[in-house]
Amino acid sequence: MTTSPITYSPRRVAAMVLRYWYLLRSSWPRLVELVYWPTVQMLMWGFLQLYIGQNATFFARASGVFIGAVILWDILFRGQLGFSISFLEEMYARNLGNLMMSPLRASEFITALMIMSIVRLAIGMVPVTLLAVAFFGFNLYGLGLALAAFFANLILTSWSVGIFVSGLVIRNGLGAETFAWSIMFLLLPLACVYYPVAVLPGFLQAVAWLLPPTYVFEGMRALMIDQVFRADLMAQALGLNVVLFVAAVIAFRILVDTARQQGALLQMGE
Amino acid sequence: MPAAPAIVVDHLVKAYRNVIAVDDISFSLAPGSITGLLGGNGAGKTTTIAMIMGLVIPTSGVVTVLGIDIARHRHRVLHRMNFESPYVEMPMRLTIRQNLKVFGMLYGVDDIAGRIAQIAAELELIDLLDRPTGKLSAGQKTRVSLAKALINRPEVLLLDEPTASLDPDTADWVRGHLDRYRRERGATLLIASHNMTEVERLCERVIIMKGGRIEDDDTPQSLLARYGRHTLEEVFLDVARGRRAAWVAAQ
Numbered sequence: 001m002t003t004s005p006i007t008y009s010p011r012r013v014a015a016m017v018l019r020y021w022y023l024l025r026s027s028w029p030r031l032v033e034l035v036y037w038p039t040v041q042m043l044m045w046g047f048l049q050l051y052i053g054q055n056a057t058f059f060a061r062a063s064g065v066f067i068g069a070v071i072l073w074d075i076l077f078r079g080q081l082g083f084s085i086s087f088l089e090e091m092y093a094r095n096l097g098n099l100m101m102s103p104l105r106a107s108e109f110i111t112a113l114m115i116m117s118i119v120r121l122a123i124g125m126v127p128v129t130l131l132a133v134a135f136f137g138f139n140l141y142g143l144g145l146a147l148a149a150f151f152a153n154l155i156l157t158s159w160s161v162g163i164f165v166s167g168l169v170i171r172n173g174l175g176a177e178t179f180a181w182s183i184m185f186l187l188l189p190l191a192c193v194y195y196p197v198a199v200l201p202g203f204l205q206a207v208a209w210l211l212p213p214t215y216v217f218e219g220m221r222a223l224m225i226d227q228v229f230r231a232d233l234m235a236q237a238l239g240l241n242v243v244l245f246v247a248a249v250i251a252f253r254i255l256v257d258t259a260r261q262q263g264a265l266l267q268m269g270e
Numbered sequence: 271m272p273a274a275p276a277i278v279v280d281h282l283v284k285a286y287r288n289v290i291a292v293d294d295i296s297f298s299l300a301p302g303s304i305t306g307l308l309g310g311n312g313a314g315k316t317t318t319i320a321m322i323m324g325l326v327i328p329t330s331g332v333v334t335v336l337g338i339d340i341a342r343h344r345h346r347v348l349h350r351m352n353f354e355s356p357y358v359e360m361p362m363r364l365t366i367r368q369n370l371k372v373f374g375m376l377y378g379v380d381d382i383a384g385r386i387a388q389i390a391a392e393l394e395l396i397d398l399l400d401r402p403t404g405k406l407s408a409g410q411k412t413r414v415s416l417a418k419a420l421i422n423r424p425e426v427l428l429l430d431e432p433t434a435s436l437d438p439d440t441a442d443w444v445r446g447h448l449d450r451y452r453r454e455r456g457a458t459l460l461i462a463s464h465n466m467t468e469v470e471r472l473c474e475r476v477i478i479m480k481g482g483r484i485e486d487d488d489t490p491q492s493l494l495a496r497y498g499r500h501t502l503e504e505v506f507l508d509v510a511r512g513r514r515a516a517w518v519a520a521q
Contacts, residue, residue: 093362
């Protein structure tokens with residue numbers, strides 16, 4: 001035995017990443033699905049931006065805001081889906097029992113799901129960003145270091161939501177699967193993806209500022225419209241993300257423990 | 271000095287809101303022994319095995335496996351155990367080789383390729399190794415589950431209905447392999463089953479559960495003699511239908 005059963009094991013993380021990689025590699029519909037919706041979204045918002053830009057001077061000046069917003073939104077949404085779908089694959093395959101009774105630790109499982117969310121995101125989003133250059137002359141990578149800050153904050157939020165949803169599914173079975181597909185849409189209006197926070201009524205603004213992605217989308221608009229990188233917004237988003245991530249891990253542990261208490265892991269169905 | 275028990279179940283209770291699934295059971299299994307856990311549906315067999323694996327937390331009582339308290343330190347011993355159950359499956363799209371490689375890595379197996387080759391030879395899976403697991407027959411899938419259960423050469427092996435839905439020939443082959451593995455490795459096996467033939471053939475000790483409690487616990491021969499029956503099935507029916515109480519009263 002080369003792997004310590006007690007401590008955190010990169011080898012067990014690698015085993016899970018390999019398992020998901022084998023699955024992706026064996027299924028072309030899964031690969032196509034990763035690219036399909038982000039491409040459709042980006043093209044739709046891109047053409048809308050072109051149309052509005054031709055008819056309104058503000059939007060002509062703020063060229064790329066919609067495309068940037070939709071790509072960043074997809075990083076948030078697809079990042080969470082990438083995490084959650086990899087987890088749900090275990091439920092569909094009825095393999096979770098094998099994993100729960102193996103030496104795999106929760107922290108290793110979560111790390112593997114985080115890695116897979118980035119892998120799936122890369123497969124889906126890199127072609128889309130290249131298409132955005134080709135169709136609309138929008139180069140996401142031109143944002144430079146700001147993009148790294150945006151990406152880090154969005155992916156952290158997506159992982160937190162993914163961890164929480166996985167806990168819900170372990171606790172409640174596949175009946176809670178719908179949260180994996182829909183929970184992020186709750187953030188769509190509140191995180192102000194396509195409009196500034198100032199548009200919201202006062203009480204909703206207070207809610208919006210509790211969400212890390214709000215700072216990212218405000219930061220993106222500041223960069224693209226005013227050409228200012230708001231490091232303060234990114235720092236605030238990071239602080240909130242750390243709190244959110246810790247809360248999600250604690251919630252996951254509580255949900256798994258409750259499932260073990262209530263014998264829910266014996267009936268991993270609907 | 272006798273060797274320490276491989277599994278100790280001490281006053282184990284599992285109560286859900288309105289149901290007591292396991293009601294104060296205690297037993298210990300000697301290393302290298304093979305024990306059958308018999309009982310009808312709802313007797314508490316699967317819950318007991320799940321608590322031994324740490325998948326379900328007991329309401330009270332303690333389970334130790336190879337000297338480790340499972341509820342508190344299961345990760346110290348899980349790499350020395352394994353299990354097989356028809357109620358969990360291997361990922362269908364992965365080939366047998368891929369599945370065994372993943373589980374070999376999870377269980378910390380050295381020389382995984384060598385171990386896969388060895389176990390595939392033992393379980394007659396060599397020609398199937400690169401076939402997707404979902405495209406196998408029920409018997410082949412059972413052999414793959416068994417390969418996964420043995421990939422880490424476990425010292426403690428828990429089996430829940432290991433031959434459910436298998437034809438008699440395949441079931442007999444699986445039983446033979448389990449018995450060989452136990453003898454060669456000195457492993458401790460606990461088998462939950464409805465299949466009396468299986469238990470009679472494999473097990474040197476039988477624990478019969480009913481309504482979450484242990485109704486009887488002895489060697490198959492002693493049970494047959496005590497109940498005055500010819501088969502374990504008859505003994506099981508006596509217990510299941512409450513005839514044991516009448517038998518005890520008559521004594």
